[in-house]
Amino acid sequence: MNHSVTAKIMKISKLLTEWYKKNARDLPWRHTQDPYLIWISEIILQQTQVKQGAGYYNRFIQKYPDVMALANASEKDVLMVWQGLGYYSRARNLLAAAKQIVTDFQGKLPCSWHELKKLKGIGDYTAGAIASIAFREPVVAIDGNVSRVISRLYGFEVPIDSKEGVKLIRDQTLKILDKDDPGTFNQALMELGALCCKPANPSCADCPLNAFCSALSKQKVHKIPVKTNRNLIRTRWFNYFIIKCNGYVFIEQRKKRDIWNSLFQFPLVETEGNLPRELVLEELSNQVNVFPEDSKVTSVSEPIQHKLTHQSIIARFFELELPENNLGWPEEWIKIPGEQLNHYPFPVLIKNYLHKTLIF
Numbered sequence: 001m002n003h004s005v006t007a008k009i010m011k012i013s014k015l016l017t018e019w020y021k022k023n024a025r026d027l028p029w030r031h032t033q034d035p036y037l038i039w040i041s042e043i044i045l046q047q048t049q050v051k052q053g054a055g056y057y058n059r060f061i062q063k064y065p066d067v068m069a070l071a072n073a074s075e076k077d078v079l080m081v082w083q084g085l086g087y088y089s090r091a092r093n094l095l096a097a098a099k100q101i102v103t104d105f106q107g108k109l110p111c112s113w114h115e116l117k118k119l120k121g122i123g124d125y126t127a128g129a130i131a132s133i134a135f136r137e138p139v140v141a142i143d144g145n146v147s148r149v150i151s152r153l154y155g156f157e158v159p160i161d162s163k164e165g166v167k168l169i170r171d172q173t174l175k176i177l178d179k180d181d182p183g184t185f186n187q188a189l190m191e192l193g194a195l196c197c198k199p200a201n202p203s204c205a206d207c208p209l210n211a212f213c214s215a216l217s218k219q220k221v222h223k224i225p226v227k228t229n230r231n232l233i234r235t236r237w238f239n240y241f242i243i244k245c246n247g248y249v250f251i252e253q254r255k256k257r258d259i260w261n262s263l264f265q266f267p268l269v270e271t272e273g274n275l276p277r278e279l280v281l282e283e284l285s286n287q288v289n290v291f292p293e294d295s296k297v298t299s300v301s302e303p304i305q306h307k308l309t310h311q312s313i314i315a316r317f318f319e320l321e322l323p324e325n326n327l328g329w330p331e332e333w334i335k336i337p338g339e340q341l342n343h344y345p346f347p348v349l350i351k352n353y354l355h356k357t358l359i360f
Contacts, residue, residue: 145193
């Protein structure tokens with residue numbers, strides 16, 4: 001590497017670090033180098049806005065302050081703390097990894113990128129963040145923010161979601177990594193992407209690296225980064241049945257490899273579209289064969305739309321009264337007192353409906 005290239009790299013690193021020290025947001029996980037706390041924060045911040053994630057982080061570490069406390073928790077309790085945050089596989093993976101740490105690593109998070117990647121739910125980025133911040137290992141931590149900054153800074157027009165693009169960004173980030181303080185450098189790049197080099201309407205005038213930015217000089221900021229993967233949004237119709245029986249209600253646990261796995265819900269009939277209520281009720285009756293003639297629907301909600309990253313759920317809630325003497329419900333249904341509904345982790349769609357309607 002020639003002298004001019006080395007000088008440019010050092011200048012970029014210095015400007016970035018100085019900017020970060022002046023502009024970094026005061027976030028709770030930035031006051032520690034405890035690898036456990038950094039791990040929890042990084043998992044929570046995946047697919048989550050910082051403002052929302054901070055509250056969940058504080059509640060999570062209050063209930064589970066260390067690896068042992070988490071490893072000894074039940075899945076139901078962990079999901080309760082996670083309720084409303086979405087992407088629930090993150091919570092299940094945290095619990096599984098905590099058990100791994102206790103059994104395979106004497107209760108301490110491993111200190112290298114390579115070993116961290118052996119833990120459930122920890123990929124390249126999370127391993128890089130923990131290893132560089134907690135253990136000062138000179139490795140990169142590349143998330144969406146970093147990919148965007150590096151792509152624009154060097155004018156890369158290779159799709160960032162391609163194998164070639166991923167390697168290009170990783171290799172270039174490694175070239176400019178501050179190996180003496182990799183944790184601060186990685187956090188600074190992420191913060192620059194979050195606060196300055198935003199996907200839309202970036203604040204180029206406030207960017208400490210604007211003099212070096214290829215995309216800015218070529219007026220291509222709005223065109224970079226390039227992506228090839230455009231996922232279509234899938235629409236699904238969920239018909240939930242709130243079946244009451246003498247102060248009790250039926251729930252079930254989602255078990256399939258699908259959204260909200262392991263969370264609880266009311267008995268569900270998924271349909272291809274917005275079917276008339278009579279057809280939906282007929283479908284439920286055909287599936288479970290438990291409803292006598294004198295069971296009655298007391299109300300049907302208007303369709304409620306709930307958007308996920310790649311899916312749009314349109315839900316209706318049917319409230320039914322079931323006679324006491326009907327004992328023919330499916331074995332996967334769980335009969336609980338209505339006032340105990342708040343003891344179970346539900347998807348936020350159902351949680352919001354319960355809060356709004358005050359059914360029990």
